[in-house]
Structures are given as C-alpha cells and as structure tokens.
Amino acid sequence: MIPQPSPATAIVNALTIDVEDYFQVSAFADHVSRGDWDTMPCRVERNIDRILALLEEADVRATFFTLGWIAERYPDLIRRIGDAGHELASHGFSHQRATDQQRGEFLADIRLAKAVLEDISGKGVSGYRAPSFSVGPDNVWAFDCISEAGYRYSSSVYPIRHDHYGVPDGQRFAHESSPGVLELPVATVRMFSKNWPAGGGGYFRLLPYFISRWSIRRINDVDRKPAMFYFHPWELDPDQPRVQGIRAKTRFRHYLNLKRTEPRLRRLVTDFRWDRVDKVFLDGAG
8 A cells, every 4th residue: 555645745835935135124124225225235146046056956846926126137037036937926016015005006016016027037927925914904905906916816914913014813824805816824823812923934043943844734734724934035144244223123033043044944845845826826726
C-alpha cells in the first residue's frame, strides 16, 4: 500500500513577497520622504535575485506583490520574476496606505500599478495587496475599487490586533469581499478566542522558527486550509543602510534577526508545500 500524505503535507500553501525596498516601509514614512526615494541606495534588485535563486533551488513558485514605483525603475527585474514562473501581483504604485487616501486617489494608484506591471511583464495581474494591510471597516469602499480596477483577488487584511494595522475580528480564510473579488487574509491561528499571527512578516523574524512551523501545520491539519505567508526582500539583508532617528520600538522591529531570515526561509520552503496565490486559490475557482 502506498502511504498517504498527512493533511499538512498534502495542502499547498501560498508563498508571497512584498516587493519594496528598506526605505519604503510605512514605519519609516516620517523619516524618509517620498521625494527622497530616488536619492536612496536601492538594494531591492540584489535581494530579489537572492530570493529567486532560493526559490529555484527549492523548486517553489511564489507571488510577488510589487510596487509600481519599483517596476518602473527595474523593468528587467520584473521580467526575471515572470520568466521564472512566478506570479506578478500589485502592491500599489507609491506604497501609500489605503487609509491615508481618498477613494479616487486610491483607485488611481492601484490602476496605475496594475497597468505598469502588465505593460512591463506582458502578463495579466490578478492580485493586489494594500500596503500595511490598510483595508478594513473604516474604508470598506476600497474593496469596490479593487474590483473596479480589474483585480480578481486581494490580500489586504490581516485579521489580528496590531498597533499599525489589523482587523482582529475579521474572517480568517478566503471569502468574497466585493462581487467577483476574493479576499485572502494572511494566515492566523485561532486560540483562546483570539487570532494569533502565523503568516510571516516581522513575526517570522522576531519569534523562534518552530512557532511559525507549528502554526502553519495547525492551519493545514486542524483548519484544513492553505496558509497565506509573506515576507519582504529587505528582511534578507542584514547589511542594509540604517535609517537614523527612528524610535527604539521601530528599530527593534525592523532590524532584529535579519541574519536569521534566509536560513529560516530555506527551512520553511522545504517543511511545507508552496505555490503562487493564483494557483492555490483561483485555479478551479471558476
């Protein structure tokens, strides 16, 4: 008899990368103005190439939620991502939080990002992720904009409690947020009547690796659902320039354990099965 895989090994999870550079993170917005972005030493290209090599070695395909600002300046990088079989998705154009924009401004930003990515890559863009997961109860109109802009899915909600983002009572798994658009929340574990982060980002660096592994396995085994995981290119770059003048809390969150991210990712991609978001959630969905 051929042994059957356990639920955890049978379920394919979604691996995603938010393509932005270290100086573009929302926590640095008060210290690095958008007008200075072109003067900053960029490291996103070398970091994405490291990620592409890591994924190729593991034979894993992923989804790259990419800023239009990055795509315009590194078109060859965008083509390399697509040519390697990965999905290109949108992270907006200018990395502005949806909560900081009016409806018309937001719609224009996500339309522009989609057009830029599609023009450069020659491929359709189905997905969008709001910077800092900034779509929630106070701006539900954003879901209608995402639909109007032509996206098929969004991953703009992290159903946890956080001081900068989060919808702690939000739905944990895929659901329709607007007619024809799926919302695909970042992974959480439900325990003690509360959602706990399980989908990567800073928590992947700050907490021991076994917690991430346990959490994803629990989602696969107990919930019988795929997990949505994400990270940033700058999280693999311990030698990135340091931004001066930031608060101790921000410095701790951004710089802690950068040297450990790549080794942990190498374990993650072999401990679980991974694929692009569209393959995990959209294929066969009609």
